[in-house]
Each structure stands twice: as C-alpha cells, then as structure tokens.
C-alpha cells in the first residue's frame with residue numbers, strides 16, 4: 001500500500017507528477033472503528049482484502065484511475081474513526097464523504113447517523129459560499145448477510161431523510177464492488193462540479209439590460225468586471241472568504257502533494273451505478289429536517305456540530321439549485 005501513500009516520496013519513482021491526471025477527487029471515509037474503512041481503501045488501491053490493519057492508521061492515499069474513460073486522480077483519506085474534532089478539516093478537504101457503518105453493527109449505524117447529523121448541524125451555521133459536497137451513507141460487510149442487524153431499508157430511509165446517496169458493499173468480496181463504489185463517488189462529484197459551474201456561470205452573466213440603457217451615456221466601460229470569470233472553478237470564494245475561513249480550526253499540515261489542488265476539468269456523466277440503491281444526491285435542505293438529534297446528542301460528534309461556525313464568515317450564501325445544506329466550507 002505504501003507506494004500509493006501521498007506522503008511517501010516513492011510514488012515519484014513509479015509515476016512522474018506530470019503523468020498524473022489533472023482532475024482530482026478527494027474522498028474521505030468516516031465511521032466508527034472496525035467498520036472496514038481501511039479494508040475498503042486497501043481493496044480499492046490494491047485489489048486485496050487484508051484482515052488486520054493498524055487501527056491508528058490515518059493517512060491519505062492516491063491512485064490514478066479512469067472513470068468513464070476520463071482519467072482522474074482519486075485521493076482517499078482513511079480516518080481513524082475516533083478523532084471527531086477533525087470533522088471540519090475532513091469536510092474542508094473532501095469532495096465526497098463516505099459515512100461508513102457495518103451492516104452487522106448497530107452502534108456503527110448510530111454513529112453514522114450522528115455523523116450525518118453533525119455535518120448537517122455544522123453546515124447550517126456556515127455562511128460562506130462554497131462547493132457542493134457529496135455525501136454517501138455506506139453500509140459495509142455485505143458479505144456477512146447472515147449476521148446483518150441493519151436492514152437495507154433502514155439505511156435507505158436514513159439516506160432519504162438526509163437526502164444523501166446510499167450504498168451497501170463489502171471489502172471482502174470481488175474488487176468490482178469496491179471499484180464501483182469509488183467510481184460512483186467520482187461520478188457524483190463530477191455531477192456536483194457541473195452543477196456548480198452551471199450555476200456560477202448563470203450568476204456571472206452580465207446584465208444585458210443595463211448595457212442597453214446606458215448606450216447613450218458616456219460612462220467608463222464596466223465590461224471587464226461584468227464578464228470576468230472566477231479563476232477558481234467550482235467556487236465563488238473571494239479573498240474575503242478566504243480570510244474569514246481562518247477561524248475554522250486549523251487542519252494538520254497537508255503533505256506537499258496535497259497542498260495544492262489543480263483545476264479540475266469535468267466530464268459529462270454517462271454511466272449508471274450498479275451498487276446504488278437510491279438516487280445519489282448531495283445533502284440538501286431536506287436534511288435540515290433530519291430528526292436524529294437524539295442520537296447525535298449522545299455522541300461526541302454533537303460537540304463538533306454545535307461548535308459555532310466561523311464568526312467572520314459572513315459572505316452571502318449563493319443559493320444552489322440542488323442544495324442549501326451541502327454548501328460546506330470548502331475552497
């Protein structure tokens with residue numbers, strides 16, 4: 001696995017940076033300990049299932065992949081499953097969050113609900129305009145059907161309630177299951193980027209009526225500002241926003257390879273997912289009504305969720321066609 005570790009310079013001996021795909025998708029796996037986050041990551045990276053992992057392992061790995069004939073650098077953050085204080089950092093880093101539970105472990109499902117609730121609560125307090133974040137509720141260990149305690153319909157209905165995607169999978173069977181999971185996630189991220197680009201280009205359209213009105217008046221041209229495009233794709237973040245976000249708890253230093261995110265071209269979605277059981281949607285306003293606060297309140301996650309949002313993050317929120325909730329503070 002180490003050859004894929006972003007922090008391991010050995011990757012340079014396998015792949016030159018120049019040969020890496022320009023499109024990047026950052027995926028973080030959250031969930032209770034032992035639900036199989038590391039197993040899923042290892043399976044995706046190496047096609048192998050390994051029974052024992054260092055439970056304190058938390059790292060980011062990357063793998064060039066091709067999804068729908070489009071090359072993409074998939075970066076996967078495997079989290080430790082206990083450090084809830086890092087949640088804001090994970091959300092800031094990720095394009096997609098896989099909230100993982102084991103279908104054989106009820107408390108892991110409850111923990112997943114607490115994560116959903118925490119993300120919901122935290123994001124409600126944010127006022128910065130940001131990217132969409134794809135959220136997926138993921139039931140793992142599908143191979144252990146005989147000892148299942150969380151039904152598929154329970155997972156589906158929670159995902160529906162929170163308007164997020166839902167999927168069941170296993171790290172212990174065919175590689176294709178796990179591959180489909182990650183590929184589906186990449187597709188969802190691409191869809192979100194397309195939506196964000198479409199909505200930001202609508203926002204930036206110059207007001208043609210105003211130009212007509214002023215044709216008889218000798219005024220300085222304002223066309224440069226009216227037609228200027230954001231140099232940062234998929235976000236309306238401006239300098240003020242960036243400074244505002246400094247109140248967010250500082251993340252740990254990123255490995256150099258992750259510190260800079262490149263422009264991310266988007267390709268049209270053309271295939272459907274096999275493992276999906278509900279339509280894949282980012283978290284939306286309907287998630288706001290998720291009534292799982294009782295579970296969250298018993299969790300340490302609740303303290304993260306109830307932490308006040310960045311005080312100076314006052315930039316006006318741009319309404320999204322798909323979601324208000326999922327405007328997580330990502331630049």
Ligand SMILES: Nc1nc2c(ncn2[C@@H]2O[C@H](COP(=O)(O)OP(=O)(O)OP(=O)(O)O)[C@@H](O)[C@H]2O)c(=O)[nH]1
Nearest residue numbers: 033034035036037038039051055080081141171172
């Ligand atoms: N049968 C089965 N076992 C699995 C599956 N995924 C993981 N496991 C096993 O579950 C145990 C925990 O897996 P990990 O991948 O370490 O779980 P984790 O969520 O990364 O745990 P932490 O790193 O402690 O947060 C290991 O013994 C794995 O072999 C699966 O899909 N099916």
